[in-house]
Amino acid sequence: MPLRLRDVRESDLDSVLALNNAAGSTILPLDAARLRFLFDHAAYFRVAEIEGNIAGFLIAMDQDAPYPSSNFLWFRRHYPEFCYIDRIVIAGRYRGLGLGRVFYADVQSFAEVRSPVLTCEVFLQPGNDVALLFHGMFGFNEVGQQVMPGIEQRVAMLSKDMCSWPWVQQTYLVDGPGRLPDEPWLNGRAIHAREPARATGT
Numbered sequence: 001m002p003l004r005l006r007d008v009r010e011s012d013l014d015s016v017l018a019l020n021n022a023a024g025s026t027i028l029p030l031d032a033a034r035l036r037f038l039f040d041h042a043a044y045f046r047v048a049e050i051e052g053n054i055a056g057f058l059i060a061m062d063q064d065a066p067y068p069s070s071n072f073l074w075f076r077r078h079y080p081e082f083c084y085i086d087r088i089v090i091a092g093r094y095r096g097l098g099l100g101r102v103f104y105a106d107v108q109s110f111a112e113v114r115s116p117v118l119t120c121e122v123f124l125q126p127g128n129d130v131a132l133l134f135h136g137m138f139g140f141n142e143v144g145q146q147v148m149p150g151i152e153q154r155v156a157m158l159s160k161d162m163c164s165w166p167w168v169q170q171t172y173l174v175d176g177p178g179r180l181p182d183e184p185w186l187n188g189r190a191i192h193a194r195e196p197a198r199a200t201g202t
Contacts, residue, residue, distance in 0.1 A: 004049045015054045023089045041065045044110050048099050056090035058103040070149050071121045083111035085120035112162040121155040
């Protein structure tokens with residue numbers, strides 16, 4: 001059963017929306033407009049593809065995203081730079097295969113050359129011991145809690161320091177050439193909403 005992780009495509013959005021809204025109470029529902037916003041602004045938005053099927057996805061934002069999520073804004077108040085995991089969803093038929101670990105390893109690889117810290121939240125109401133254990137084993141620590149406005153559910157705010165970040169920053173971004181090496185595995189998403197305007201004419 002070969003697995004492929006790749007950036008989401010616009011043609012995937014209907015499948016992603018259906019998958020998100022079938023995930024249950026631990027994942028906040030989306031509508032098409034909200035998903036489109038995430039598609040336009042996410043720094044990381046990848047899907048897992050197995051035999052042509054979307055088996056799961058993970059969405060993450062950086063600190064510059066114009067994202068009104070109360071959890072995202074909590075991290076913006078506490079960290080000047082961060083990569084925020086907004087949601088991860090695995091289709092029911094593919095759960096238990098380790099796709100969550102695959103996604104987290106991949107998003108960490110993405111974040112550690114771009115951000116000093118990787119962040120997320122876990123619902124505490126109802127209790128979600130499996131999610132807390134997963135994140136704890138992956139190196140996340142609780143850095144706060146809040147009750148989400150509107151849905152009035154308490155969440156644990158989690159973070160994980162990206163140990164490689166100081167070296168990457170000093171070697172490539174501050175004292176180095178000012179950019180990461182031009183390698184495919186270091187490329188970010190091409191987000192049309194963030195592309196600078198190009199001059200036209202002669």
